[in-house]
Amino acid sequence: MKNPYYRVWLAICFATLMSVQGYAQNKETASRLATYFSPGTTDVISPDDDGFIRRWLLLEPIDKPNRSNTVFTDSYIRKTFTTEYFPGQFTVLPKNGDKVKVGKQELTWHALDSKLFNVKLFRFASSLQKQIYGVLFWAVTVINCPEDIPNVRISVGSNSASMWWLNGEEVVILSGxxxxxxxxxxSKRLTLKKGKNIIRGAVINGPGMSDFCIRLLDEKGAPVKNITISYK
Known part of the structure; x- marks a missing residue:
């Protein structure tokens, strides 16, 4: 009969090996992300010098196969983006590390600050060794206003199609x-209310380098900067 302490020793060695391997993988992932993102903090931040919003909660990509982006008509993306993939999709304010189930996928929310004005979703997915083509991304951020700010437009660019909501109301759609x-x-002219405003977006891509950028413009077309950005 084998010494019972031998089995304990083997179990400890195996656990140690797995722990070291997990640490190495996490460190490698953080290193890949660091080129384009920094980890989110509890502090609020301001828009960048050009008004772009760089702080986002990003969900790992949902599998949504499309061999071509030519299918991204208004009707297709509106149906796709208004489909509920996980509970609380349009209402919950996620936290870093929260997980959701989408079919057989278990996906994690990541609180990140983009190092560029455009949020590199392709690099986000590839750094996490997730699917990069035929994907649907969800993004959420919180805009804090010291007072009501009327006549604001939400200005968006994305690769490929996307849809955006402010406080639960659809405000921008980019098709094709x-x-x-x-x-x-x-967007049309909107009012940012005093306090917390939630911007929620979805970006879809078949083949291609997914990314997006957003800023808020005032009635004169200048970037809105008297706001802060947070995760909650």
Missing amino acids: DCRMVKDDCL
Whole structure:
């Protein structure tokens, strides 16, 4: 009969090996992400110098196969984006590390600050070794206003198609095989309310380098900067 302590020793060795391997994988993932993102903090941040919003909660990509982006008509993307893939999709404010089930996928929310004005979803997915083509991304952020700000437009660019909501109301839709261009599409004039405002978005792509950029423009077309951005 084998010494029982031998089995304990083997179990400890195996657990240690798995722990070291997991640490190495997490460190490698963080290193890949670091080129384009930094981990989110509990502090609020401001828009960048050009008004772009860089702080986002990003959900790992949902599998949504499309061999071509030519199918992204208004009717197709509206149906796709208004389909509920997980509970609370249009209402819950997620936290870093929260997980959701979409079919057989278990996906995690990540609180990140983009190092560029455009949020590189392709790099986000590839850094996590997730699917990069035929994908649907969800993004959420919180805009904090010291007072009501009227006549604001939400300005969006995305690759490829996308749809965006402010406080639960659809405000912008970009259809077709889009390339990411600053200020590609503007919402109607809106009012940011005093306090917390939630921007929620969905970006879909078949083949291609998924990304997006968003900023808020005032009635004169200048970037809105008297706001802060947070995760809650």
